[in-house]
Amino acid sequence: MQLTFQPFELELNHPFTIAKFSRTSTPLMLLQIAHEDYIGYGEASMVPYMGESQQSAIDFLSRVDAHQFKYPFDFAGIINYLDNIAPGNPAIKAAIDIALHDLEGKLKQQPCWKLLGSDPTRMPVTSFTIGIDTPAVLIEKLKDAKNCKIIKVKLGRGSDKELISTIRSATNAPLFVDANQGWTDRQQSLDMTYWLQEQGVLLIEQPMLKTDLDGNAWLTEHSPIPIIGDEAVQRLADVEKAKGVYHGINIKLMKSAGMYEAHQMILKAKELGLKVLVGCMSETSCATLAAAALAPQCDWADLDGPLLTSNNPFKMPEFKNGKWVLNDEPGLGIFAR
Numbered sequence: 442m443q444l445t446f447q448p449f450e451l452e453l454n455h456p457f458t459i460a461k462f463s464r465t466s467t468p469l470m471l472l473q474i475a476h477e478d479y480i481g482y483g484e485a486s487m488v489p490y491m492g493e494s495q496q497s498a499i500d501f502l503s504r505v506d507a508h509q510f511k512y513p514f515d516f517a518g519i520i521n522y523l524d525n526i527a528p529g530n531p532a533i534k535a536a537i538d539i540a541l542h543d544l545e546g547k548l549k550q551q552p553c554w555k556l557l558g559s560d561p562t563r564m565p566v567t568s569f570t571i572g573i574d575t576p577a578v579l580i581e582k583l584k585d586a587k588n589c590k591i592i593k594v595k596l597g598r599g600s601d602k603e604l605i606s607t608i609r610s611a612t613n614a615p616l617f618v619d620a621n622q623g624w625t626d627r628q629q630s631l632d633m634t635y636w637l638q639e640q641g642v643l644l645i646e647q648p649m650l651k652t653d654l655d656g657n658a659w660l661t662e663h664s665p666i667p668i669i670g671d672e673a674v675q676r677l678a679d680v681e682k683a684k685g686v687y688h689g690i691n692i693k694l695m696k697s698a699g700m701y702e703a704h705q706m707i708l709k710a711k712e713l714g715l716k717v718l719v720g721c722m723s724e725t726s727c728a729t730l731a732a733a734a735l736a737p738q739c740d741w742a743d744l745d746g747p748l749l750t751s752n753n754p755f756k757m758p759e760f761k762n763g764k765w766v767l768n769d770e771p772g773l774g775i776f777a778r
Contacts, residue, residue, distance in 0.1 A: 597623020
């Protein structure tokens with residue numbers, strides 16, 4: 442196995458603002474693992490607030506021995522090996538895991554979605570995310586969402602009703618909302634859930650601080666629409682903790698350390714009766730198709746990375762009726778431009 446990597450700066454179409462952060466680009470690490478004339482592609486998207494960087498990725502990769510990756514791949518053993526190198530670093534671990542899944546599919550001449558047991562006909566529509574902004578810019582951003590069936594709105598800065606009202610002035614599409622831990626008062630939060638339900642909101646991600654278990658659990662108990670744990674749910678061990686606190690969880694490959702553990706999280710969530718939203722960071726077609734391979738096993742999808750960025754180094758996957766279309770190509774089914 443030969444592992445190579447390249448830093449890459451993924452440019453956003455518009456400045457992206459959430460409750461506590463704003464950015465115009467996202468640092469990535471694009472990764473390749475070669476074996477027997479096949480190449481597996483992986484990606485680490487390292488949004489700054491998650492604590493990883495291109496330098497931390499380089500430092501981690503300098504300690505990885507690719508000869509440890511023996512085919513057929515033992516993905517549970519591989520993630521244990523990576524976790525033993527250093528704690529944390531889920532995004533660069535995800536890049537390795539994604540590349541190995543892509544490589545496995547090519548070696549077996551099977552698409553990743555089939556190897557993971559997904560049914561492409563069950564692909565959920567994906568939402569298109571609108572970051573916090575002025576009313577005029579919000580309306581402009583909505584023009585990019587013309588092919589999407591669901592809009593996701595970032596909340597949590599005190600102007601939530603104005604943001605939703607602005608979106609509603611331009612579209613009647615169903616909404617997801619994400620407060621990114623921006624709500625603090627329980628009763629005000631509950632009142633907001635009822636108002637949001639009237640506005641056609643289908644779910645709310647991480648309304649209160651991830652450390653406020655009682656507050657989130659109280660809101661989940663009383664909310665008329667599903668409350669989804671996001672920042673509170675990183676890896677497999679967190680899924681059990683979400684039961685009784687949220688109606689469901691948001692799984693992102695850049696938090697779960699890749700496809701293998703994300704799949705285990707889906708299975709555990711179903712066992713516990715939790716709903717699953719599969720989400721993303723700012724990502725290229727590579728990580729998007731990795732998550733899309735698992736999306737048919739989830740209740741909702743928020744996989745809009747390639748729709749929000751301007752310099753995707755891979756070809757855009759087929760997008761039809763608001764859904765990513767899984768192809769029959771071996772591996773992830775991605776192609777370089």
